[in-house]
Amino acid sequence: MSMIPFSRVRLASCAAAALMALGVPAMAETIFTRPLIDFAGDVGISGPERSAIHQGGTAVITAEDMIPGQTVTLMRGTTVLNPAPITVDDKGSFSFTLPIDAEASLGLQPIVVIAENPAAAKVVELRISPDLPLQGAEKFDLTSAPAAPGLYQIVANAAGDAVFVTSAVGWPPVRESRLLRIDPATLKVLAEVAPAPAPATPKGGDGGVYAFYGVAVDNAHGRVWVSNTRQDTVAVYDQSDLKLIKQFEPGTVPHARDIVIDETNGRAYASATGTSGIMVFDTDTLEQLDTIKIASQVRNEDFSSMALDLDEAGGKLVTVSLTTPEAALIELTSGKVRIIPLSGAKAASGVAYDPQEGLIFVASQATDNLLIVKAETGEVLHDVPVGAGPLNVAFDPVGRLAYVANRVSGTIAVVDTKGQLVANLDAGSFPNQLRADGKGNVWAVNKSRGENDEAGDRIWRITPKR
The missing domain is CATH 2.130.10.10 (YVTN repeat-like/Quinoprotein amine dehydrogenase)
Structure with a gap:
């Protein structure tokens, strides 16, 4: 799987984006599907086994108490992070492992979690921490x-x-x-x-x-x-x-x-x-x-x-x-x-x-x-x-x-x-x-x-x- 560079956001172009630019619905008659009033569920991000997230490491994005069958897309800026939509399981959960490239900037990175069926979205923070060697x-x-x-x-x-x-x-x-x-x-x-x-x-x-x-x-x-x-x-x-x-x-x-x-x-x-x-x-x-x-x-x-x-x-x-x-x-x-x-x-x-x-x-x-x-x-x-x-x-x-x-x-x-x-x-x-x-x-x-x-x-x- 290729690394997603968090140090900069790259504008993506794809067929779906082109269709939308032309005003042509890509997959449905309307993009305004059935919404939720509030986002259902809790989304958290950490390193493996609750460890820190470092440059060149991985982040684990997990959720619980969502609606079974919802599909989820994760985005950083205009870049989609998951190659295919994630489907929430019958327990209302999902887990997705995201590679972090070695050039990623330290600090709090906003990740947009977009759910469909029904629709809702929220922003969660992915924290890339300094990895300091033991010393002294x-x-x-x-x-x-x-x-x-x-x-x-x-x-x-x-x-x-x-x-x-x-x-x-x-x-x-x-x-x-x-x-x-x-x-x-x-x-x-x-x-x-x-x-x-x-x-x-x-x-x-x-x-x-x-x-x-x-x-x-x-x-x-x-x-x-x-x-x-x-x-x-x-x-x-x-x-x-x-x-x-x-x-x-x-x-x-x-x-x-x-x-x-x-x-x-x-x-x-x-x-x-x-x-x-x-x-x-x-x-x-x-x-x-x-x-x-x-x-x-x-x-x-x-x-x-x-x-x-x-x-x-x-x-x-x-x-x-x-x-x-x-x-x-x-x-x-x-x-x-x-x-x-x-x-x-x-x-x-x-x-x-x-x-x-x-x-x-x-x-x-x-x-x-x-x-x-x-x-x-x-x-x-x-x-x-x-x-x-x-x-x-x-x-x-x-x-x-x-x-x-x-x-x-x-x-x-x-x-x-x-x-x-x-x-x-x-x-x-x-x-x-x-x-x-x-x-x-x-x-x-x-x-x-x-x-x-x-x-x-x-x-x-x-x-x-x-």
Whole structure:
């Protein structure tokens, strides 16, 4: 099969086009056949086995929940990608493998999916990602160990005697979840706790358990905060024995994601993804306070808060929006919220802040890059390709390096403040989240591709060699 050059669009000429130009119907009395009001089904594009799509590789275009018997034509610009129409099978699905030529341009490529019988169309994005070789592992001490199925987030406490990890397995109703206390020296599990059963859903369905996702430590009170994303809430546990201290009611934090703790001022902040809010709690009384609301500067769009990072000494909170190309810098004393446009970011999810140089680091899933932004001016200083599907970023103030978890490419990219790629480390299957401990170490977790995946569900300690 010949390669389709995505780096340029070639105008095609064919007999059918000539007939249409002459006003002669080629195959039917009308081109305006029976339409659908909305496109039926979901279409997705990835590399083989959910891998990244690279220049010279292949893309797999799949669909489900379409109408059996529909025929599908795929187009990039005016070029038809499938030599013959694809027929949706009796389960409403199809799969088509598309070769990508070596000259294809990186980035998001619009693919038009045209269905007939009945007629409908939609545009989906094919993302061609940078393929960066592994490098620089010799510059770091890397230690890894298995922990538990379904790892999500990790954080070390200030005392340096424990690392806390959350895990949750499967889709709702989730019934398997753990909060783990890990020995930071041996990476062995010291203690663990399972969450309590959750109440029924608003529609009366099985609520599963209060599964653990996000995690943060409150060292001033010796506590661990977790987000219960499926129940839209948060909970507080004791660091020493993992005993539940307080379970907040469902609905307290819509789609709770990240939590950060301001020990100086006794505040906990939790991002509510899908909303423009960051929920605030008093860490002394464990009472909820007024919500921080972030207004997008993009017309007719809403800011959707994702990752959080805190400059405790400077009184600043930083977040990014999943739905708009924006970051928000919040002055916690005054409550002032400043929106920073992010040129070159789409589906931003990870953020880190360096108060020393006033830099914001933004990892964006759809654009495969790390932006380094001057917080004071909003200027994008560096736009660094880091791998496929960068999900989260952490900044280590000791080594002065940013670490990016590239979920799709299975790597952790290490970038300095000048935008130079220092290393690209093998991080197994689906690196998910990572945090710096302020002592020169970065802690990371990854997820698995399924049962018996020895490269998945592991915790990592990464330390630059001195």
